[in-house]
Amino acid sequence: MRYYGQSDIGKSRESNQDAFIVLAKSRMDFLAVVCDGVGGANHGEVASVTATKVMQDSYEESSPFLDLEDARAWLFTSVVAANDTVFKKAQKNAEYKGMGTTLVACLVCEFGVLIANVGDSRAYSLSESRTFKTITKDHTFVANLIQSGEISVQESLLHPQRHVITNAVGIWKKIDVDIYEVDKDITTIVLCSDGLHGYVNEDKVATVIRNEKMLPKTKTERLIQFADDEGGLDNVTVVIIELNKR
Numbered sequence: 001m002r003y004y005g006q007s008d009i010g011k012s013r014e015s016n017q018d019a020f021i022v023l024a025k026s027r028m029d030f031l032a033v034v035c036d037g038v039g040g041a042n043h044g045e046v047a048s049v050t051a052t053k054v055m056q057d058s059y060e061e062s063s064p065f066l067d068l069e070d071a072r073a074w075l076f077t078s079v080v081a082a083n084d085t086v087f088k089k090a091q092k093n094a095e096y097k098g099m100g101t102t103l104v105a106c107l108v109c110e111f112g113v114l115i116a117n118v119g120d121s122r123a124y125s126l127s128e129s130r131t132f133k134t135i136t137k138d139h140t141f142v143a144n145l146i147q148s149g150e151i152s153v154q155e156s157l158l159h160p161q162r163h164v165i166t167n168a169v170g171i172w173k174k175i176d177v178d179i180y181e182v183d184k185d186i187t188t189i190v191l192c193s194d195g196l197h198g199y200v201n202e203d204k205v206a207t208v209i210r211n212e213k214m215l216p217k218t219k220t221e222r223l224i225q226f227a228d229d230e231g232g233l234d235n236v237t238v239v240i241i242e243l244n245k246r
Contacts, residue, residue: 001243002241004240005022005237007237008232009235010235012231012232015045017101017235018037018236019048019101020034021033021055023056030108031107032106033056033105034191034192034193035101036120036195038119038168046099047099050085050089051169055078059078062074065111068109071112074107079169080177083169083172083174086099087170100168101168103117105117106241117137118139120165122190122194123190123191124192127186128186132205139178140164187244188243196224196236199230208223209240216242
């Protein structure tokens with residue numbers, strides 16, 4: 001397995017409210033998390049760093065998983081713990097009131113690969129057949145409108161409420177956590193904040209990920225450069241995990 005992650009402040013923001021971790025206990029025991037803080041002046045960066053720290057501590061303290069369901073239970077519980085920690089921190093300190101973060105995570109173990117998602121950061125996959133697709137579903141106002149058929153995907157790109165999220169870590173006491181089991185034929189996982197997918201065409205992302213001559217570091221840097229070329233209007237974080245590479 002090969003992997004690389006990087007975060008960039010962009011050209012327009014005064015601080016980077018994204019945070020990420022990549023942790024490997026062994027070749028088949030790995031966790032990556034990308035968080036994108038929300039709340040603006042309400043310290044979204046505190047929420048994202050706090051959430052990733054909770055996930056890191058939980059992972060480092062975890063025992064070897066017994067099976068895929070055990071891994072799934074750990075992943076769900078850890079995300080909920082991150083939510084509880086951020087939520088309580090916001091309740092105790094008025095300065096942090098309203099802060100939260102998206103969270104997307106990839107857990108690799110000997111029994112399979114799982115993705116967890118809260119919010120609108122995303123996970124993409126590339127299969128052995130070179131098919132590139134989105135694994136996660138955005139928890140946003142416009143995603144709900146698309147699902148109900150009220151607007152098209154194209155219309156959503158310019159919708160005035162396209163950045164309104166409906167689910168996030170730390171803002172509400174209870175959250176919905178989507179857990180996905182990755183198909184066995186998946187060769188690459190991409191985790192990213194909306195600083196990438198909100199500005200860079202998905203076909204451009206797919207072209208980079210399909211390039212077998214590039215290492216994950218080069219691919220990550222290329223994707224961040226694409227976001228920068230589009231104006232660098234947001235923080236952007238990308239983690240690339242190549243599952244079948246030594």
